[in-house]
Amino acid sequence: MGSAAVLVPAGPGRAxxxxxxxxxxxxxxxxxxxxxxxxxDDDRRARGAWPSRVDVIANPRAGRxxxxxxxxxxxxxxxxxxxxxxxxxxxxxxxDADALVIGPVVARVEAAWRPGDGILGSxxxxxxxxxxxxxxxxxxxxxxxxxxxxxxxPPRRPWLVRPADPFVxxxxxxxxxxxxxxxxxxxxxxxxLSAALVGALAARGWLKRPERWLGARLGDDIxxxxxxxxxxxxxxxxxxxxxxxxxGLADTPPRLLERGFAVVHSTKNDPCVDESAIxxxxxxxxx
Numbered sequence: 001m002g003s004a005a006v007l008v009p010a011g012p013g014r015a016x017x018x019x020x021x022x023x024x025x026x027x028x029x030x031x032x033x034x035x036x037x038x039x040x041d042d043d044r045r046a047r048g049a050w051p052s053r054v055d056v057i058a059n060p061r062a063g064r065x066x067x068x069x070x071x072x073x074x075x076x077x078x079x080x081x082x083x084x085x086x087x088x089x090x091x092x093x094x095x096d097a098d099a100l101v102i103g104p105v106v107a108r109v110e111a112a113w114r115p116g117d118g119i120l121g122s123x124x125x126x127x128x129x130x131x132x133x134x135x136x137x138x139x140x141x142x143x144x145x146x147x148x149x150x151x152x153x154p155p156r157r158p159w160l161v162r163p164a165d166p167f168v169x170x171x172x173x174x175x176x177x178x179x180x181x182x183x184x185x186x187x188x189x190x191x192x193l194s195a196a197l198v199g200a201l202a203a204r205g206w207l208k209r210p211e212r213w214l215g216a217r218l219g220d221d222i223x224x225x226x227x228x229x230x231x232x233x234x235x236x237x238x239x240x241x242x243x244x245x246x247x248g249l250a251d252t253p254p255r256l257l258e259r260g261f262a263v264v265h266s267t268k269n270d271p272c273v274d275e276s277a278i279x280x281x282x283x284x285x286x287x
Contacts, residue, residue: 004106005036005090007079009059009072009220010097012043019097019268022279024051026101029286030262034106036087040075042067057082065214076188076220077201077210084202089195096189098268098275099244102282105262108241109192118233119224121191122244123184125237127261128251137222138183144216145172145182167212175226185225186235190244190263193224200231249273253281 006027010020020039027034039050042059050056059075061067076094083092091113093105112120125131176182201207206227213223225235243250243261248270250256256264267278 003036003087003090004031004034004110005038005083005087005092006034007038007040007076007083007092007094008097009040009075009079010042011067012045015268016097017043017047017049021049021051022283023095023097023100024054026282026286027095028053030101030104031106036083036090038079038082038086040079042071042075055082055086060211061214064211066217069219070214070216073213073216073218073220073223074210076224077207077213080193080198080201081207081210084198084207089199091195092193092198093263094188094191094193095263096265099190099263099265100267100279100282101263102257102285103260103262105241108262109238112238112241113194114236116232116234117194117236118197118228118231119186119191119193119235120238121186121188121242122239123186123235123237125239126245126250127239127243128245134183134185136183137185137218138181140217141172141182141222141226144218145169145176165212165215168216171206171223171230172226175230178229178232180226180229183222184229184235185219185221186237187244187246187265188219188221188224189246189265190242191221192238192241194233197228197231197233200233201227204231249278253278257285 037054039056061071061074065071241262243264268275
């Protein structure tokens with residue numbers, strides 16, 4: 001698959017900055033040879049604390065849209081556009097700030113790629129074997145795929161609803177025509193995007209003007225899943241590498257190491273272990 005690059009969208013606030021810095025420290029520990037790392041900073045204040053080795057760009061949403069939905073889509077696409085320019089032909093490890101690298105990852109992902117892959121990660125099931133329920137996202141994708149006047153149940157206050165951008169509807173329509181099941185996706189918090197996918201997105205012009213997604217109530221994992229299918233590329237579970245859950249960790253920190261994962265998520269909202277304890281454990285382990 002060629003070289004690897006890394007994309008980290010970072011939200012606003014001090015806590016998010018500290019998470020991202022710890023993630024970058026872990027990444028440098030296990031993958032010291034990685035040179036192309038892009039952070040998309042969603043904090044409009046000048047934070048000035050990023051390592052010099054990291055390429056930091058501003059999220060183009062500039063405070064617009066919903067930060068965790070259309071705002072993250074805009075940031076992710078802007079980051080992919082930057083990486084496509086500076087590291088053409090690279091596959092991309094996409095990580096949330098509350099994800100953590102706990103072991104070597106690049107060689108293992110490169111060994112896992114198969115022809116036709118678009119995204120590797122936690123897709124149809126979790127790393128613990130539980131099927132992932134995407135029904136809520138399925139309804140939202142269907143809603144975005146048609147104009148407001150065609151909705152089965154019109155909104156009570158249609159003047160407050162921002163219709164989906166025609167470009168958004170076009171992408172979703174192309175995905176459906178290529179066999180996309182609305183809502184299917186890999187969790188973007190820790191996943192790998194193939195060089196073929198990044199190249200196809202650039203060739204189609206889908207990395208340009210990422211602000212077109214600001215009105216969408218869709219996460220970037222949903223959008224990337226649809227775009228991958230539209231490009232004729234698949235989504236595949238890769239639980240040997242990615243120990244990913246949407247909320248909390250998939251296991252205790254010691255067990256995550258024993259199970260051999262390279263990337264885990266989420267460190268910030270585990271119901272059993274405090275985030276500081278989680279990060280301290282893994283920092284000691286890599287020291």
